[in-house]
Amino acid sequence: MIPLEALIDWSRAQFALTACYHWLFVPLTLGLGLLMSLMETLYVWKKDEFWKRAAKFWMKLFGINFAIGVATGLILEFEFGTNWSNYSWFVGDIFGAPLAIEGIVAFFMEATFIAVMFFGWKKVSRGFHLASTWLTTLGATISAWWILVANAWMQYPVGMAFNPDTVRNEMVSFSEVAFSPFAVTKFCHTVACGWMTGAFFVIGVSCWYLLRKREEQLATRSLKLDTVVGLVACVLVMATGDRSGVEVAKVQPMKLAAAEGLEDGGTMAPFSIVPGVEVPGVLSLLATHDPDGYVPGINDLLDGYTTPDGEQVLSADEKMARGKQALADFQAFRAIAKTDTAARVAAKQALDENIQYFGYGHIKDKQELVPPVWLVFWAFRAMVGLGSLLMLLALVLLYFIWKKKPLSNKKWLLHAGLWSIPCVYIAGQAGWVVAEVGRQPWMIQDMLPVSAGISALQPSSVMITFALFLLIFTVLLACEVKIMCKAIKKGTNDKLKMEN
Numbered sequence: 355m356i357p358l359e360a361l362i363d364w365s366r367a368q369f370a371l372t373a374c375y376h377w378l379f380v381p382l383t384l385g386l387g388l389l390m391s392l393m394e395t396l397y398v399w400k401k402d403e404f405w406k407r408a409a410k411f412w413m414k415l416f417g418i419n420f421a422i423g424v425a426t427g428l429i430l431e432f433e434f435g436t437n438w439s440n441y442s443w444f445v446g447d448i449f450g451a452p453l454a455i456e457g458i459v460a461f462f463m464e465a466t467f468i469a470v471m472f473f474g475w476k477k478v479s480r481g482f483h484l485a486s487t488w489l490t491t492l493g494a495t496i497s498a499w500w501i502l503v504a505n506a507w508m509q510y511p512v513g514m515a516f517n518p519d520t521v522r523n524e525m526v527s528f529s530e531v532a533f534s535p536f537a538v539t540k541f542c543h544t545v546a547c548g549w550m551t552g553a554f555f556v557i558g559v560s561c562w563y564l565l566r567k568r569e570e571q572l573a574t575r576s577l578k579l580d581t582v583v584g585l586v587a588c589v590l591v592m593a594t595g596d597r598s599g600v601e602v603a604k605v606q607p608m609k610l611a612a613a614e615g616l617e618d619g620g621t622m623a624p625f626s627i628v629p630g631v632e633v634p635g636v637l638s639l640l641a642t643h644d645p646d647g648y649v650p651g652i653n654d655l656l657d658g659y660t661t662p663d664g665e666q667v668l669s670a671d672e673k674m675a676r677g678k679q680a681l682a683d684f685q686a687f688r689a690i691a692k693t694d695t696a697a698r699v700a701a702k703q704a705l706d707e708n709i710q711y712f713g714y715g716h717i718k719d720k721q722e723l724v725p726p727v728w729l730v731f732w733a734f735r736a737m738v739g740l741g742s743l744l745m746l747l748a749l750v751l752l753y754f755i756w757k758k759k760p761l762s763n764k765k766w767l768l769h770a771g772l773w774s775i776p777c778v779y780i781a782g783q784a785g786w787v788v789a790e791v792g793r794q795p796w797m798i799q800d801m802l803p804v805s806a807g808i809s810a811l812q813p814s815s816v817m818i819t820f821a822l823f824l825l826i827f828t829v830l831l832a833c834e835v836k837i838m839c840k841a842i843k844k845g846t847n848d849k850l851k852m853e854n
Contacts (some may be wrong), residue, residue, distance in 0.1 A: 364816040365437045375827040379423030385552010387418040387491035441807030456500035461657040463494035506537035532671045540565040543594035553584030561771030588745035603641035609792035613734040619651035670720035677714030725794040733787035
């Protein structure tokens, strides 16, 4: 007999490992793509050779990062079939569609135009080359769209119906899946995070050049553009994050309660800055846009509660009982002969009454419904805290640039800019911890727990591949960092004097 808990833990660990490494490359691809496209646009528009040299330099770093990001992304998609085959069978008709579109349309779009972007400077016109650069960036962004549609559907499953004959969920509305509010918000928030990562990466490298008194023209002029992009990205991240909080409060209230460490909810729910330091009413405002809004806590969600409008929300025990009834009704339906039409219709009606609680039938203890509160709580604060500091840094940099004050003698600010690179990565990783760990134990919210989506593998097999992936990804990351550092140290070999 396969030890299920060990299998689940190692499979989750392997997927988390791959996802975390992959997310080191994706946001930089999105951010550098936008910045190099803007720089080349300035070159074509102003006919300023500097912007061509700048675009080619950052494009080189984009290419290094892009190549390794593709490798980790492909492995991530394959893991759905190897480690999570029950999940793939249960919802493959829905989940596979956006991933297939991403591979056929977006990936091929990137692959087509990236060659022109890198090797076509002297072979095509400036306008065509600029279009290729933007289309490469657009391809990466469209790729992110379809992947995030798939992820958002796991967080908020819509546009599907359960077919008890095939034991699969089948898509009934592609538009609901592709354009659900959750998907749109997640896409905007994630892409803005990518722009933010790219901007602060360039800010950090530019600050390093100024500290070393090298490439001062590249650093100074890049900072003028990157600081504006970084600040705009920070504002967009905050705005979309606010919208995401409202949507999470509606469809994933346990995630919100865990992120706040809120045991008992109510109106005027406080926002906890750190344990013991609370601001009354702020959580209600963030979750409902009303300081008097009701926010349920962990205990409320487990024990059941009544909203201020009089709506009765079932307890975890009641949902689990209905889930077990749904499983029983499903087994009864499957036992009826296909020729007995009337009995099958009656059994299907009985199943439909509790189908929304189907996933709860696999839950053995209601405490399983509570994610690791301490991890989600601190990850949320790391995300918000570091994001706020980065926004403050962008404002300070923009102030000195606007006042035309030299940055070369403000080493404290340049060091802060350099440290913004690890900070923006930590903030991004923390955001994904909140999003993914916060919805545990669900693989698909309220529909399929992780324990029911697993493949029948030996834990030792997953342990071995985990170790291999850890080694391979670490080597790939070390190689990328080494190559990028070498390219940054080499610079543009630009000997022109810095322009004022």
